[in-house]
Amino acid sequence: MTIKKLLIANRGEIAVRINRAARELGIATVQVYSKADKDSLAVRLADEAIDIGPPQASKSYLNQDAILAAANATGADAIHPGYGFLAENASFAAAVEDAGLVFVGPTAQSIRLMGDKVAAREAAAAAGVPTVPGSRGRLDSPEAAFALVETTGFPVMIKAAAGGGGRGIRIARTAEEFHHLMPQAQAEALAAFGDGGLYVEKLVEGARHIEVQVLGDGRDVIHCFERECSLQRRRQKVWEEAPSPSLTPAVRGLLCASAVALAKAVNYRGAGTIEYLYDDRSHEFYFLEMNTRIQVEHPVTEMVTGIDLVVEMIRIAGGAPLRLRQDQIRVEGHAIEVRINAEDPAKNFLPNPGTVSALSIPGGDGVRFDSMLYAGYTVPPFYDSLLGKLIVHDRDRPSAIARLGRALAELEVEGLATTKSLHQALARDPDVQAGRFHTAWLEPWLAAHADALAPATPKLAPTIAP
Amino acid sequence: MATQQIFSPLPGIFYRKPAPDKPDYKSAGDTITEDDTIGLIEVMKSFNEVKAGAAGKIVRFLAENEEAVMAGQPIAEIDV
Numbered sequence: 140m141t142i143k144k145l146l147i148a149n150r151g152e153i154a155v156r157i158n159r160a161a162r163e164l165g166i167a168t169v170q171v172y173s174k175a176d177k178d179s180l181a182v183r184l185a186d187e188a189i190d191i192g193p194p195q196a197s198k199s200y201l202n203q204d205a206i207l208a209a210a211n212a213t214g215a216d217a218i219h220p221g222y223g224f225l226a227e228n229a230s231f232a233a234a235v236e237d238a239g240l241v242f243v244g245p246t247a248q249s250i251r252l253m254g255d256k257v258a259a260r261e262a263a264a265a266a267g268v269p270t271v272p273g274s275r276g277r278l279d280s281p282e283a284a285f286a287l288v289e290t291t292g293f294p295v296m297i298k299a300a301a302g303g304g305g306r307g308i309r310i311a312r313t314a315e316e317f318h319h320l321m322p323q324a325q326a327e328a329l330a331a332f333g334d335g336g337l338y339v340e341k342l343v344e345g346a347r348h349i350e351v352q353v354l355g356d357g358r359d360v361i362h363c364f365e366r367e368c369s370l371q372r373r374r375q376k377v378w379e380e381a382p383s384p385s386l387t388p389a390v391r392g393l394l395c396a397s398a399v400a401l402a403k404a405v406n407y408r409g410a411g412t413i414e415y416l417y418d419d420r421s422h423e424f425y426f427l428e429m430n431t432r433i434q435v436e437h438p439v440t441e442m443v444t445g446i447d448l449v450v451e452m453i454r455i456a457g458g459a460p461l462r463l464r465q466d467q468i469r470v471e472g473h474a475i476e477v478r479i480n481a482e483d484p485a486k487n488f489l490p491n492p493g494t495v496s497a498l499s500i501p502g503g504d505g506v507r508f509d510s511m512l513y514a515g516y517t518v519p520p521f522y523d524s525l526l527g528k529l530i531v532h533d534r535d536r537p538s539a540i541a542r543l544g545r546a547l548a549e550l551e552v553e554g555l556a557t558t559k560s561l562h563q564a565l566a567r568d569p570d571v572q573a574g575r576f577h578t579a580w581l582e583p584w585l586a587a588h589a590d591a592l593a594p595a596t597p598k599l600a601p602t603i604a605p
Numbered sequence: 606m607a608t609q610q611i612f613s614p615l616p617g618i619f620y621r622k623p624a625p626d627k628p629d630y631k632s633a634g635d636t637i638t639e640d641d642t643i644g645l646i647e648v649m650k651s652f653n654e655v656k657a658g659a660a661g662k663i664v665r666f667l668a669e670n671e672e673a674v675m676a677g678q679p680i681a682e683i684d685v
Contacts, residue, residue, distance in 0.1 A: 175673070194673045195618055330626075481649065490649035492616060520616040521673065524649040 142166050142217040142241055142457040146210045147181065149221030150200060151511045152527050153433070154181035157219045160449035169213045171206060173199035175519040180511050187213055194521045200224045203231050207238055217241035217456060223523070226432040227254055243456040245409045245431045246357075252405060253429040257300050257338055263426040266404040268397045271416065271425040273340025281321045284339050288317055291341045297321060299328035300336035310342055343425065345577045346416040348376075349383050351398035352440045354451055355407035356461045362395045363444050364470050366436055370565065370581050372488070377558070377581065378565060379436035380475045381443045384536055384574030385419045394424050401429065410437070410452040416578075435478070435528070438509060442474035442532040473539040474532040477547070477565075479510070480524040483556035484585075484592040491556045492520040501549035505532040505542055508550070518555065526557065536574070540566050564591045610667070610679040611658060617648035619655075619680055621670040633665045643681055646674070661685035 145161045146169040147154045158168045158181060170185035175194035182188040189209045192199035199205065201224055210218060218235050220226040226244065233247035244250070253259045257277045264270050272291045277300045278284045288295050294312045297320060309324050311317035321337075329335035348371065352363040367383035368376040386394065398413040412434050414427040437448045446463065455461070482488040498514040510527020512518075518526065531546055533539040544566045547559055565571045570580070585592070613619060621629045621644050631643045642654045643663075661683040668680040 195671060490651050492649060520648045521618060522649065 142453065144169060144213070144215045144217070145243070145453065146171065146206070146213065146215035146218045147185065147221070148200065148206050148218050149224055149226075150176050150179060150181060150522060151525060152509050153221040153435070154179075155184060155511055156509055157221060157449055158184050160447060160453060161219075163447075164450060164453060166453070169209070169215045171200075171209050173521070175521050178516065180513055180516070183513075189213060194519065196224065196522065203228075203234055207234060207240075210235075210238070210240055215240070217243055217453075219243040219453070220432065222432050222435060227430070229254065241456050243409070243453055245355075245407055245411065249405055249407060250431045253431050255300065256298065256428060257336070259429055260338075260426065262405060263401050263429075266397075266401040268401050268413075268426045269424060271340040271343060274338045277336040277338055279336060281318075281325070284321055284337065285314075285317065287339055288314070291339075293317075294342040294344070295339050296342050297324045297337055297339050299324070299332055299334070300338055301328065301332035301334040343416050343418055345420075345579070346418050346425075347383070347385055347576075348414065348427075348578050349386065349394065349417045349424065350412045350414040350434075351395050352437070352448070353398055353402045353407065353411050353413065354446075354448070354455070354461060354463075355402050355409065355411070356455050356459070357406055357408040359461055360399050360402040360407055361461060361463060361465045361468060362399050363440050363446055363448070363468055364395060365391065366439055368436060369576050369578050370571075371578050372581055372585065376436060376478070378475065378477050378562065378571075379439055380473065380536075380539075381439040382470050382473065383417075385417065387422070390417075390422050390424070397424075397426075401426075407431075409455055410448050419577075435525070436476050438507060438528060438530045439474040439476045442505075442507070442530060443470045443472060444468055445471070472532055472534045473536045474530060475539050475543050476528050476530045477543065477562040478525055478558065479527045479529060479550070479552070479562075480558045481518050481526050481555050482524050482558055484558055484561040485556070485589075488558075489556075490520070490524050492518045492524075493555050494518070495552055496554035497551065498553070499549060499551040501529065501546035503546070505539075506530075506546045507532075512552065526552065526555075529562075537572070540572060560592050561585075564588060606684045608664060608682055609659065609661075609685055611643060611655070611681040611683060613646055613655065613668070613674045613676060613678045613680050615646045615648045615653055616676045617646040617653075617674065619668045619670070619672050619674045620645040620647065620652075621666065629670075631663055633663050635663050637661060637663060637683065655680065657683065659683065659685050 144167040168185040170188045171191045191205040225231040229247040229251040235242040297309045347369040366381045368379040370378040412430045415424045494517045507530040531542040664682040
C-alpha cells in the first residue's frame, strides 16, 4: 500500500527530519506531542498535531495506547517511530500492524531478535559475522561464566542480556574482580530488567566504533558503507563521520559484506545499522549489535552517498522494493556530524534547558543543520539534551574538518550553554585531525583539556544554577 | 518553630524515591538533617539529588512523585 498520512511518534530534531522526508514524498503528516512540546518546531511544521499527554515520556511518547488512538483519530495510515522511545519496541511494532497500520521499520520479529543481545550474537555468528570471543549464549550461573573466562582470558566485560545503552556493563581485569562483580551484575540485571541473564565477552581495548548502514526490503539488502563514531563520552556518540578514516579498502569490503550477510539472513526490512568494534592494529572487526531503526548520525551517510535514508525507509514501508543496486552506491568526499547538546562542557556537561534568545544557523556549501531550534524556543527539561546536529561535507577529511570549524564559528545559540566549544576544540586537536582515536580516547582528553572547553566569547549566565 | 519551603533547584521531573520499586526517601512527619536527600529531579535524562538544605521536620510535600516541576518551585514544607 502507498502511505497517505504518516503519524510521527517522536519529538525533537528527528521528528522535524521525518516530517521533511514525508512532505517531499507528498505524504501528509501528523505530529503527536506532549504538553511540554506544544510549541515545538515539529508541531509547527506538521500538517496536523495532536496532544497525547503530559510531559513525562512514560505518559506520552511511550504511551502506546495514546499514540494508536491519535493515529485512529487523525486517520493516519502509518507510524514512524524515529529513534529512542518506541522505535525498538517489538510489541509496539506488532500493535501498530495489528491495528491495520504500517510501521515504518522492520518486523516485530526482527526487532525482538536483535533486541536480545545473546540471540543477536548467535544470529551474527550463524551469518558468518565475527563476534568477540565470549559466551555463545546467556550465562545463568557464575560457575559457567568462570569456566568461560578461563578460555578467553582477561580483561572481560560482563553485560546484562536484556540491557542496552551501556547500562549494567562491568569490566573485570582479574579472576578476583570477576568473582566479586559477577553476582553483583546478576542481581542488578534482575532488578533493572527483570532478567538476570548475563553474557561475558573479552574486552577489546583501544578499539574503534565502526557501523554499517543497511537498507532492506524484506527480500534484498544493500549497504551504504560505514560510519565511524569512536568519539564517545559515557558511551554516547558526540562526533560521527563517513567514511571511517581508519579502514583499508580491503577491510571495508569485508566489513560491509558481513553486514549485508547478517541483514539478509534475517530478511531485514527498512533502515538498520550493524555496529562493530574495530581493532586497527590487527585489522579485526567484531559484531557488537544491530540497531533496527534510523540512527541519530544517519546524515553523514546521506551526505557521502546522496541517498535520503528516511525517504527510502518510508518508501519501503509503503511496499516499494529497493530502488538502488549495490553497484550504484558510491562514497563521495567526507562528511562529519557533531551533536549540539544543551550541556555545558565547562561544567562537566551539566544539562542546560532554557530559552533560545537568539539563533544564528551556519550556511554555505556542504553545511547542513538538522535541529529542533528556533529563536524564542524554550527547550524543555524532560527529554534528552540533543538540540540539533551540525553536518558538513567536503571533498576530503581535512577539508571537512576545516569546514566544520568554519560552520561552528557561525553557529550561535544564545541563552543556553551548548557543546559547540567541545567540537571547536576537537576540530583543532592534532589527534582528531590525524584520525588517531578510539572509543576510550575522548574521556581522558576531556579531563586534560577542561580549560579549552570554556566558550570563546563570554555568554549570559546559564539559565539554571549548578 | 518557623515553617520554610524546600525549592526545586532545577526544572524537570520530581521523584520522591530512588527507584520505582524502592520506598520514598522521606515522608511527612520525618525528622531530617541538612544533608538528607528528599527526592530526585530528572533533567534531560540526568538525575540530581534534592537536599533538604536545613534541619527540621517535614510538614508536607507540595509536589507529587513524578510531577513536572519548574526551577524554584516549592516541593516540600518543613518546620525548622
